Amino acid sequence: MKLLLLGTYLLVTALKFALDWLNLRHRQQSHPALPEAFDGQIDEQRMARSDAYAAAGDKLGFIEDAFGVVLTLLFLFGGIFPWYDQLIAGYAEGFVANGLLFFGLLLLVQMLIGIPFSLYRNFVLEERFGFNKMSFKLWCTDTLKSLLIGGVLFVLLGGGALWLVAKAPQSWWLWVWGFWAGMSLFLMYLSPYLIEPLFFKFSPLEKASLEDGVRELLDKAGVKAGKVLQVDASRRSGHSNAYFTGIGKVKRVVLFDTLMEQLEDKELLAVLAHELGHWRCGHIRKRLIKGQLVALGSCWLAFTILNADWLPGLLGLEQLSFAGQVLLLSWLAGLLGFFWTPISSWWSRRDERQADQFAINLVGSGRELASGLVKLARENLSSLFPHPLYVAIYYSHPDLVGRVVWLGEQKPSKP
Numbered sequence: 470m471k472l473l474l475l476g477t478y479l480l481v482t483a484l485k486f487a488l489d490w491l492n493l494r495h496r497q498q499s500h501p502a503l504p505e506a507f508d509g510q511i512d513e514q515r516m517a518r519s520d521a522y523a524a525a526g527d528k529l530g531f532i533e534d535a536f537g538v539v540l541t542l543l544f545l546f547g548g549i550f551p552w553y554d555q556l557i558a559g560y561a562e563g564f565v566a567n568g569l570l571f572f573g574l575l576l577l578v579q580m581l582i583g584i585p586f587s588l589y590r591n592f593v594l595e596e597r598f599g600f601n602k603m604s605f606k607l608w609c610t611d612t613l614k615s616l617l618i619g620g621v622l623f624v625l626l627g628g629g630a631l632w633l634v635a636k637a638p639q640s641w642w643l644w645v646w647g648f649w650a651g652m653s654l655f656l657m658y659l660s661p662y663l664i665e666p667l668f669f670k671f672s673p674l675e676k677a678s679l680e681d682g683v684r685e686l687l688d689k690a691g692v693k694a695g696k697v698l699q700v701d702a703s704r705r706s707g708h709s710n711a712y713f714t715g716i717g718k719v720k721r722v723v724l725f726d727t728l729m730e731q732l733e734d735k736e737l738l739a740v741l742a743h744e745l746g747h748w749r750c751g752h753i754r755k756r757l758i759k760g761q762l763v764a765l766g767s768c769w770l771a772f773t774i775l776n777a778d779w780l781p782g783l784l785g786l787e788q789l790s791f792a793g794q795v796l797l798l799s800w801l802a803g804l805l806g807f808f809w810t811p812i813s814s815w816w817s818r819r820d821e822r823q824a825d826q827f828a829i830n831l832v833g834s835g836r837e838l839a840s841g842l843v844k845l846a847r848e849n850l851s852s853l854f855p856h857p858l859y860v861a862i863y864y865s866h867p868d869l870v871g872r873v874v875w876l877g878e879q880k881p882s883k884p
């Protein structure tokens with residue numbers, strides 16, 4: 470059984486690396502000319518720069534992944550796992566304390582290992598391509614704040630769940646799901662007030678004319694948003710974005726200041742129209758409900774599997790603590806989850822196309838959105854020629870060149 474598990478892991482890992490390699494190779498080959506919408510925006514030099522940026526990212530990703538594979542092999546298949554499980558059992562007696570220590574220590578190690586990669590990404594890779602705007606001091610405070618918030622949430626959500634498992638051994642799956650669902654809703658309400666301001670400064674739009682345009686667009690789309698804000702993303706990175714968040718009364722539109730620098734107003738409004746499309750087409754609500762249903766199913770499945778007590782046998786072990794079994798189960802879920810990736814990516818791309826169509830209907834044509842996306846690709850050095858198979862499996866958005874052509878051809882349709 471252990472061999473089968475190892476075989477599956479190596480197979481999935483090999484598949485992932487093969488896909489990366491395929492995509493890298495595809496990018497290096499010669500490409501057809503870009504469609505008209507790219508004229509004057511992206512030249513040979515820009516393309517070479519995009520390729521160099523993508524290649525540098527791939528290289529770092531490859532090293533990071535390879536490192537992760539070695540650690541996983543050592544931990545799960547090299548005998549560290551049962552040793553670690555025993556070690557924690559010796560230190561923490563209670564059920565809740567044992568689980569918290571077990572996962573807390575692992576998360577801490579994972580975070581520490583991630584630090585050099587994060588430093589390299591920000592201060593070498595992003596720096597080289599002119600994206601990094603972060604000072605080392607800001608990076609340190611960001612990291613510390615994330616660690617603190619993560620720690621508090623971990624103790625609250627993890628400790629609470631473990632306590633429920635101990636209190637209701639026959640029905641904990643329902644209780645844990647209910648607790649997490651309630652907490653995640655609560656955090657969604659709270660995050661714009663409590664967590665996001667710790668990292669970013671939100672302020673009203675500086676440009677009054679843009680604010681009028683945004684309000685008009687919201688009215689036209691039939692969306693009631695309390696606030697239209699800009700955020701000082703430029704303090705950290707030159708990358709740009711816009712988003713629309715919130716539930717109930719705390720809905721708000723947030724525009725990166727970098728986005729406002731890079732796009733003309735009418736392009737920015739078209740991008741925003743796309744974001745509103747996600748709201749009006751119910752994607753956000755559906756995603757939330759789907760996520761909760763999956764969580765409910767997962768809790769029940771975990772409960773059933775953990776009760777059946779065959780998990781330790783997968784690795785040829787006599788026994789594992791509850792926390793150890795949960796870790797093994799979630800690793801297994803992540804492994805098999807790879808086969809779900811193409812389906813969820815396809816779903817996401819379908820949503821993106823719907824939101825694009827919504828934007829076309831709202832703005833009257835797809836030209837503004839297309840030219841906005843081309844400019845964003847230029848500024849963000851996006852990769853323009855991914856391998857079609859790579860797109861099919863991983864891309865949450867349609868590939869840019871195809872999307873821009875589609876936007877140019879599409880006409881507004883009556884809903």
Ligand SMILES: [Zn+2]
Binds near residue numbers: 743744747821
């Ligand atoms: Zn979208």
